[in-house]
Amino acid sequence: MESSEIRELFPILNQKIHGYPLVYLDSAASAQKPIHVIEAVKHYYEWDHSNVHRGVHTLGMRATDAYEGARVKVARFLGATSEKEIIFTRGATSALNLVASSYARTVCRKGDEIVVSAMEHHSNLLPWQQAAKATGAVLKYIPLHPDGTFSIEDVEKSVTNRTKVVSVSHVSNVLGIANPVKQMAVIARKNGAVLVVDGAQSAPHIKVDVQELGCDFYAFSGHKMCGPTGVGALYGRKALLEQMEPIEFGGEMIDHVSLHNASWKELPWKFEGGTPIIAGAIGLGAAIDFLEQIGMNTIAEHDNQLTRYAVEQMERIEDLTMYGPKDGHLGLVTFNLGNIHAHDVATVLDTYGVAIRAGHHCCQLLMRHLSIGATARASFYLYNTEEEVDRFLLALQKTKEYFKE
Template identity: 65%
Template structure:
């Protein structure tokens, strides 16, 4: 895995920001895009832009082949049994909302329980809040250990025969925690509950096998894994999807429309109303090709090394607090932190002046911020194109930030 060769595939990295070479450490928010993804989307619009499934002309056939070919790439990428189990959506948020609004609303009753955790992204909290309000179900939270991890003992103590849905992120976008999804799914199934997984932060960085995890639904976004924005995936077990109602109605997802009733197409198209995200799906397919050419195991190994290096180097900065597990082997490629007496937004602003892009705020995880007793945090997140030199520059920037605010105050 030659990092410089990989970096050369990302044109955006070859620029200066505020007179400094760009150091992009915000891939947990969105990753950068390699040339072959950019070219795949460009080629679709230049060479065979057309709607899918509907036309019999040449461009329509090529567009349909590209769109459905991307679905097959996704199927193989996450090891689903069938392309019928792969629904294209706008992203993780839409995927999770679909499960809550369709499966959850039809299945839950008063007295039923939905179990999630304090570390969840808002996209995996609010849909369950809303469906709980509509159905009378109760929302329960898995407690977190001191380092932010989830213990299986707590899962066993929380999940019971009233639990109908367990929904947990595979990797925390704040703490970097990698959750034991396979084991949590087993406990959920022992009580007759289904397992929903937010895979937004795991799918770009490690091998995902939905059959091995035995999850019932799995959601992820293309833009965090070198693909375009606006495209995502909902995987669902076929037997569950078949019994679910669509949440959007209109063209493309129908079979027959009568004056007072309609019937739906078969899977997966009954969940893809309207003109689908054709260019996005084709771009996602190209992103999968790119990641597989490098190898997910190699990407994961590279990021673990970066995490260990970052934890070691950042820990030397005076007054820094790092959140999440201290053991780098137990976390993904991101480090969330705060500097004493410096607001995270000020940290990000000073770093930006040095050409370093990090994220600052509540990271769409306000319940977790309250659990951490922080109003906001700063986050540096790594991907396959980052280097130890990037982390060195981050540490230098943090030292400058401390010095700057020491002089000011």
């Protein structure tokens, strides 16, 4: 299926903005939804809506089957050994907070280490800051090179036998580069630590196999991979999840309650208190079906090719600065155009129907490392085409001309 054909499956893209056909280049913030996902959520609300795991009536059983069926799809999508290793969350942020608040606060003691990098999205930084404060652990940073990246040698120097947790993004949401998480898992395990991977920017674009990566936890958000907002998942090794305590308490996650104590259900339900994200999980399952039908390798090839094309063309624009290594951008490119503020660039591009992101991208530490306050970011996905990249580039040229007047 060609990307132009895929585009037709996304109703929101068939509109004009300020008189121009929409060119949506902000999928790294949130991807658009295909009709398959929209219809799956609509069908649930129209035909199957009920709470799950409770009623024995037909709607309750259908809703439960659809919800737990989505968990099986996520497990398969990530290569988990069991669906019990999949916890539904509100997104990658909630998943990372769960690991930091439950696992890290249990295993870390004063003087232990939590190792992260300064390229991390705040969702993979602030939870570890809080865990370090709560436990007395030391928060260590893998040193960054001038371009914002780090090497496996930097990791080896940073991780010691005092390290309990290493947490890193699989793909940077600013630089667009993939980190060597497979090698990092080996280093972490050699030192008795666990590896936590923020997969928010990798799960939409490449085939992920958590067994091959060797990570202990992997978090991702559904809305960045064509699924609904407000749903994501945490993969965790079963042995680790079993030793963790819940951080939210209420209905559905309990086994037995007495006047002064309670015991929890088995995995994965002990971490899913209250009415779960039923429609979101069903929509996420539909998104996974959609992506797998196209093929994750096909998506990766398309996204890489389109990003390379954009980078090659952007290199020809005078006074345009791109960030990160020249090669290896996965699905996005972050840039500044001369002395024009990133927000002004994005505002002018919007008048031509081109939607991009501008700001610090929830990565203030990386922005300071690069000595910049904000950048513009164009991100590409399976529904984008070279013609849309050309329209983006033309709009950039017009933006330069606008600010020269």
